[in-house]
Amino acid sequence: MGEHGHKLVTPANHGLLKRLNMLTLLELVRALGKTSRAELARRSGLSPPAVSALVAKLMHAGLLLEEGTGESRGGRPPTLLRFNARFGYVLGVDLGGTRVRVALADLNGDLLAQSEEPTRKAPPYVRTVVEQIVRLSRQLVETTGARWRQVKAMAIGAPGITDVESGIVRHAPNLPGWRDVPLRELLEEALRLPVHVDNDVNMAVLGEQWRGAAQGRQNVIFIAIGAGIGAGLLINGTLYRGATHAAGEVGYMLLDPKAIWQEFRELGFLELRASGPALAARARHVMQRPRLSSAKAIFEAARRGDATAGRVVEEAIEYLGTAVANLATVLDPEMIVLGGGVSLAGEMLIDPIRAAIERTVPAKPVVVVSALRDRAQLYGALFSALQLVERQLADLVARL
Secondary structure (H helix, E strand, O other): OOOOOOOOOOOOOHHHHHHHHHHHHHHHHHHHOEEEHHHHHHHHOOOHHHHHHHHHHHHHOOOEEEEEEOOOOOOOOOEEEEEOHHHOEEEEEEEOOOEEEEEEEEOOOOEEEEEEEEOOOOOOHHHHHHHHHHHHHHHHHHHHOOOHHHEEEEEEEEOOEEEOOOOEEEEOOOOOOOEEEOHHHHHHHHHOOOEEEEEHHHHHHHHHHHHOOOOOOOOEEEEEEOOOEEEEEEEOOEEOOOOOOOOOOHHHOOOOHHHHHOOOOOOOOOHHHHOHHHHHHHHHHHHOOOOOOOHHHHHHHHHOOOHHHHHHHHHHHHHHHHHHHHHHHHHOOOEEEEEOHHHHHOHHHHHHHHHHHHHHOOOOOEEEEOOOHHHHHHHHHHHHHHHHHHHHHHHHHHHO
C-alpha cells in the first residue's frame, strides 16, 4: 500500500492491474499538485520504469502535463507533472424562484465564470425555464473561450422536492407549473451532457462542506431562508434525503398547535411567516408602505430604528429561532449554517437564533452564516458535477 493508502494489486489480471496503477498515479498527482516521476514511484511503490510508462499514457491522453522542474538532489533537476485541470469543464446551475445562475469550473473545481438572470415564468413554464438554462450555459461557455465538447457534465439544484434517482422535480412551489418535471431528461436531451439533479438546499450543504464554513464537518444542517425555506441535511458525511426525497422541507414545519387543523399546499407554515416574501408582505401590511419589496429593506429599516419594522423582524426571527432549535434538538449536528437572501441580515438574524439555541438545546451546535453567502448552491452543483466526471475519468483510464 502506498503512502496515501492506495492499494496496489498484484498481477492476477494484467489489464486490471495497469488501470488501477494508472488511476493511483493520477490521484497522487491531483493530491500533490505538482510532483516528479521519482516521487510518484516512491509514494506508489511502483518501479520507476513502470511509472514512466504509465505517465506517458496519461500525458498522451491529455490528463497530465509537464510543467517546470523540481529541486535537484545531485543530478539533473526532475521535470514536474501536474493534472491538466483544463482537460474538461463542468457546469453548475442554481435554479431559484427568482433567478437562474450558471457557473463554469475546471476539473479542480476552480470557478472560472458565472452569469445570472431573473427566472423566466412565462408559459409554457417548464420549457421556458429549460430553454433559459440551456441558453445561459452555452453563452457562458462561449464567453470563456472553452469549447462545448470540453464540457463534461452539469449538475443543477432545483427549488423543491426532487427525485435524485430519476432526475424528476416532483414539486417546486416557487416555479409555476412545476410538478413531476423530468428535468434531467430535458436537459440531457438539449445539452447532450450527463446531468445530475438534486434539491437546491442539498446542493448548498454539499457546497458549504466542500468550499465553505463546514469543511471537515460530518454532521451539518444548512438552512436556506430566501424565497422559500428549506434545509439540507448531512448526517455522518452523507446527504439524508428521506424515503420520498422530501427530507429538509422545513418550510412546512408547524410551530403553532392550532395550525394542525389548517391545510398547507403550495407554501408551508414557516414559509408563510418567515421567508423573504412573507417578511415583505407582512411589513407592507403592517407599515402601510406598498413599496417595501424585500426582506433586505425591512432589516435595514429595523436597523435605522423603525419600531414597526423591528417588530416584524422580531416576529419572523422568533419563528426561525424556534425551527432551528427544534432541528438542532432532533438531529444533534456539529454545525448549523444559515444561507439564502435573508441570512445576509447577519448578526441581526444570527444573534437571536444563537441565543435561542443556548437557552433551549441540550447539545449546542455552532451556528454560522454561510461563508459562501449566496453561492453555496452553485458550489454544491459544481461539486456534484465533478463527481460525475470522476466516473468519466475512470472510464477513460480503463480504455488507455
